[in-house]
Amino acid sequence: xxxxxxxxxxxxxxxxxxxxxxxxxxxxxxxxxxxxxxxxxxxxxxxxxxxxxxxxxxxxxxxxxxxxxxxxxxxxxxxxxxxxxxxxxxxxxxxxxxxxxxxxxxxxxxxxxxxxxxxxxxxxxxxxxxxxxxxxxxxxxxxxxxxxxxxxxxxxxxxxxxxxxxxxxxxxxxxxxxxxxxxxxxxxxxxxxxxxxxxxxxxxxxxxxxxxxxxxxxxxxxxxxxxxxxxxxxxxxxxxxxxxxxxxxxxxxxxxxxxxxxxxxxx
Numbered sequence: 001x002x003x004x005x006x007x008x009x010x011x012x013x014x015x016x017x018x019x020x021x022x023x024x025x026x027x028x029x030x031x032x033x034x035x036x037x038x039x040x041x042x043x044x045x046x047x048x049x050x051x052x053x054x055x056x057x058x059x060x061x062x063x064x065x066x067x068x069x070x071x072x073x074x075x076x077x078x079x080x081x082x083x084x085x086x087x088x089x090x091x092x093x094x095x096x097x098x099x100x101x102x103x104x105x106x107x108x109x110x111x112x113x114x115x116x117x118x119x120x121x122x123x124x125x126x127x128x129x130x131x132x133x134x135x136x137x138x139x140x141x142x143x144x145x146x147x148x149x150x151x152x153x154x155x156x157x158x159x160x161x162x163x164x165x166x167x168x169x170x171x172x173x174x175x176x177x178x179x180x181x182x183x184x185x186x187x188x189x190x191x192x193x194x195x196x197x198x199x200x201x202x203x204x205x206x207x208x209x210x211x212x213x214x215x216x217x218x219x220x221x222x223x224x225x226x227x228x229x230x231x232x233x234x235x236x237x238x239x240x241x242x243x244x245x246x247x248x249x250x251x252x253x254x255x256x257x258x259x260x261x262x263x264x265x266x267x
Contacts, residue, residue, distance in 0.1 A: 027102035028099050065201075116192070221237070223252075
């Protein structure tokens with residue numbers, strides 16, 4: 001039995017936990033996909049395949065923590081670090097794999113957020129999964145923030161090629177744009193934090209987002225075990241009284257806020 005299956009088996013002590021578990025299970029195992037869902041998933045994965053075969057080189061500005069051992073200062077992250085990468089390598093190392101994207105997809109299918117916010121667009125593959133889930137729900141929009149102009153251009157191109165018209169890519173540092181995005185699109189009922197990878201920055205984004213959330217909302221954090229700092233950020237966030245359900249899937253963490261639930265459920 002996998003560690004994820006063990007976690008899912010524990011998630012039967014509340015109806016809300018069961019809903020989260022169902023989305024995780026269906027996404028991780030590619031279960032219960034309709035023909036329409038399969039059609040869109042194939043289209044997105046075709047884009048991923050093309051990107052994974054591309055030898056094009058692009059210039060990237062990284063406003064995040066870099067690698068776990070980089071130890072960049074706050075000023076260094078704000079100024080950004082420039083590097084050049086091949087698209088085929090970027091999609092393999094920076095984009096979420098299909099099984100994790102499908103979990104995001106199924107969470108949105110289950111909870112039907114009207115406004116979803118993503119921090120970290122990269123090439124737009126995860127954004128495509130989330131925005132398509134909203135299209136299939138026949139409601140909702142995605143606003144995704146990306147710091148590197150080259151990633152913005154590529155992600156917009158990929159989303160346009162897929163015919164996704166309910167996703168907006170915002171250019172610039174998270175800390176420069178997040179509040180404006182929240183103010184202009186509130187209330188928010190789904191957030192995917194997938195960028196920066198710095199402990200203090202991640203906690204800060206969470207704290208900035210909280211006042212704009214609906215009474216029931218889903219927050220997903222990527223790479224919660226990427227570094228000691230990210231694991232510490234995850235532990236700090238799930239200790240918040242407002243987080244009623246938290247699920248540690250090692251690679252991603254899922255939190256649910258529900259102001260009607262009194263007790264915390266930690267998995």
